[in-house]
Amino acid sequence: MRHVIALDVGGTGMKAALAGPQGEVLHRARRATGREQGPDAVVAGILDFAAELHAYGTEHFGTPASAAGVAVPGIVDEARGVAAYAANLGWRDVPLRDLLAQRLGVPVALGHDVRTGGLAEGRVGAGRGADRFLFVALGTGIAGAIGVDGRVEAGAHGFAGEIGHIVVRPGGTPCPCGQHGCLERFASAAAVSEAWAAASGDPGADAADCAKAVDCGDPRAAAVWQQAVDALADGLVTALTLLDPRTLIIGGGLAEAGDTLFTPLREAIRSRITFQKQPTLVPAALGDGAGCLGAGLLAWDLLASTDRMEVTP
Numbered sequence: 001m002r003h004v005i006a007l008d009v010g011g012t013g014m015k016a017a018l019a020g021p022q023g024e025v026l027h028r029a030r031r032a033t034g035r036e037q038g039p040d041a042v043v044a045g046i047l048d049f050a051a052e053l054h055a056y057g058t059e060h061f062g063t064p065a066s067a068a069g070v071a072v073p074g075i076v077d078e079a080r081g082v083a084a085y086a087a088n089l090g091w092r093d094v095p096l097r098d099l100l101a102q103r104l105g106v107p108v109a110l111g112h113d114v115r116t117g118g119l120a121e122g123r124v125g126a127g128r129g130a131d132r133f134l135f136v137a138l139g140t141g142i143a144g145a146i147g148v149d150g151r152v153e154a155g156a157h158g159f160a161g162e163i164g165h166i167v168v169r170p171g172g173t174p175c176p177c178g179q180h181g182c183l184e185r186f187a188s189a190a191a192v193s194e195a196w197a198a199a200s201g202d203p204g205a206d207a208a209d210c211a212k213a214v215d216c217g218d219p220r221a222a223a224v225w226q227q228a229v230d231a232l233a234d235g236l237v238t239a240l241t242l243l244d245p246r247t248l249i250i251g252g253g254l255a256e257a258g259d260t261l262f263t264p265l266r267e268a269i270r271s272r273i274t275f276q277k278q279p280t281l282v283p284a285a286l287g288d289g290a291g292c293l294g295a296g297l298l299a300w301d302l303l304a305s306t307d308r309m310e311v312t313p
Helices: 039-061 096-104 113-124 189-200 207-215 219-243 253-257 259-272 287-311
Strands: 004-009 013-019 025-032 068-072 075-077 082-086 091-094 108-112 132-138 142-148 151-153 247-251 280-283
Touching: 004 039, 004 113, 004 287, 013 039, 013 287, 025 039, 039 068, 039 091, 039 096, 068 096, 068 113, 068 287, 075 108, 082 096, 096 108, 108 113, 108 287, 113 132, 113 142, 113 151, 113 247, 113 287, 132 219, 132 253, 142 219, 189 207, 189 219, 189 253, 207 219, 207 253, 207 259, 219 259, 247 253, 247 259, 253 259, 259 280
Parallel strands: 004 068, 068 108, 132 247, 247 280
Antiparallel strands: 004 013, 013 025, 075 082, 082 091, 132 142, 142 151
16 A cells, blocks of 8 residues: 655644545554653654654555655745744754655655645645635634645745734734734734633633633623634735635634634625635634645655656656
8 A cells, every 4th residue: 555654743742644645544643742852852753753654554554655744833944844943842943854754765745834734725625626725724823824726835935824923903912023913913812812811800711712702792702802803804804915815714723613703704804805806715624634634745746746757758
């Protein structure tokens, strides 16, 4: 059975799979990232985990993996295969693609976690069939993936899709990026959690609690929620003006609120656009498995490009 290794590295855990040619999952595995032991230990853990997956495939399917795809957080130089920076993992300039290729003896593709998840959503998830899509993940922060004809644009320097750092409230809340008023300081799950904890007087309250309170008719929750929706709509309309996507896919923790988010968000976008075309707005379909599925797609894409190069006269 020809297969590839797909590995999604998160801040606290790693999700992995062995994936077949049609994207079928042949084996799943999880492991802690081990960031509390430091960046060197994290890298060693990734290499060991990948080697175990490689050995499993050889033993159970009669052949080793043909390639590997790895999705990691932070700043990623996909062209050079370097994990440039990740605050939550503590690493800088890790040549992860080459380290994995040396360990496994197969070609390796390295991708940014959100862009890789967006690739999966656009190709086999909520955006299937869309020639142009924008995937936006509303989690601790906000990041996006710009999809064009089945691929995701990384940008000249690996920063494409960082919609969370569009300034929507000039002079507003400071952002760790150095700007003030960034979208993710108002519309991320973390921002809504912080605002609702303050408004409700419950320091343990989070965005999910706020959504439930909105559904129950709490006016304080409604005010917090609308502030986030308005900021998100402002940021998204800027993105729509620049990118003109056919489908807008919203994922991440905040999207789990369902219609509590999507109904007012559709209206807020509709009320802001003038000449722009309103895209189809849909929730992400693949959940927390999107990064792993996308990593598998990266690996198969790498093999396909290698095969084309080998047959080119």
